[in-house]
Amino acid sequence: MEIVERRVLVVEDERAIADAVAVRLRAEGFLVQVVGDGPSAVAAVRQAPPDLMILDVMLPGFDGLEVCRRIQDQRVPVLMLTARDDETDQLVGLAVGADDYMVKPFSMRVLTARVHALLRRADKAAAPAPSPGVRLGDLEINQAERRVLRGGVEVHLTPTEFDLLTHLAGRPRTVVPRERLLSEVWGWADTSGTRTVDSHIKGLRRKLGADLIRTVHGVGYALEVDR
Incomplete structure (x- = not known):
């Protein structure tokens, strides 16, 4: 049986953080693409929707909230990264389509656990429903x-x-x-x-x-x- 590698898009303009996340996820067996601004993130999703996106809020071009708004039709699971532990920011992120959020600085162990959990939920959501409603x-x-x-x-x-x-x-x-x-x-x-x-x-x-x-x-x- 062919094993399909899961694809993760990392959208982060701080290169040190982006590289560290990419290295950890690749070690977990993921295919990882890294971009550093809002327009590039939307273009990457439109070209080939990933299985999951890790998305920083503060980005050049336009921010992560606007990225979420522009890709809502793609139904890509989004783990949002924010530098501020501010509930208002987090609520806005969730309102525009983010599935989860983490506050910087964060543990790479926790990050990978959240990624795996989000993918399990996405797989469950894609499976046939046990009852019509x-x-x-x-x-x-x-x-x-x-x-x-x-x-x-x-x-x-x-x-x-x-x-x-x-x-x-x-x-x-x-x-x-x-x-x-x-x-x-x-x-x-x-x-x-x-x-x-x-x-x-x-x-x-x-x-x-x-x-x-x-x-x-x-x-x-x-x-x-x-x-």
């Missing part, structure tokens, strides 16, 4: 088409937001701990990134309504809809 109150989730409607109106979600909502919908009105969501939705072995969950929950509330998801402080979240 879920209807809970005025919320409809079509798993086969990966579409969501609330009150009959379609709502565009990022791949990660869709996976998170589907996970919560599988156990409505049940509180799911943040650590469990990180493990089962993100596929992370460590549970140190609970703010990632919080940021995606805020994105879901903004798009679907603040009443949909209940917070249990210090524990996790529950989908508040009728069964």
